[in-house]
Amino acid sequence: MEKPEHHIFLCASFRSGGDSQGVCHKKGAGNLLPYIENEILDRGLNAQITSTGCMKACDHGPVMVIHSQGVWYGNVDSEDAVDEILDALEDDAVAENFLIS
């Protein structure tokens, strides 16, 4: 099976029962999923986007984690934010504005 070079995780605040109830969801993270999928295709990135349950960084929500960079981003609440983060990823860099320190 082909594994993605970059694995992008976006918190959608799923509870164990499946409900989306937390901070990241309330701030609209789920709405960004289709946009990110399209951007991965448009940019030709070898990347996969996966939605997640709570990543326990709710103060910084919406939260995105990118492996293998091992980078944690917060306040990823707009298409502009996604663009900035993916621009950095393409340059093998990090988007300083959204880093959770």
Add this chain to the structure above:
Amino acid sequence: MEKPEHHIFLCASFRSGGDSQGVCHKKGAGNLLPYIENEILDRGLNAQITSTGCMKACDHGPVMVIHSQGVWYGNVDSEDAVDEILDALEDDAVAENFLIS
């Protein structure tokens, strides 16, 4: 914010609406979450477990991905499987029996 050294992702087959419906969920992946959380504590691992939506490897479900190892595991359907995988993680190795090749 403290970031975990190991980030363990377990597919719980969340759909975008939140329902858990896919292969990994049907094979009981969700039931392993509390066990994994306890094992992380018992073993003193610097690790975080996060449940996810579909990781598009349904043929191999239940699917677990561990970063920063970047390892994809399949058929993670029992506590014994979890033990074998975490034993390997502690040894900085991979659990060959469950590797998705």
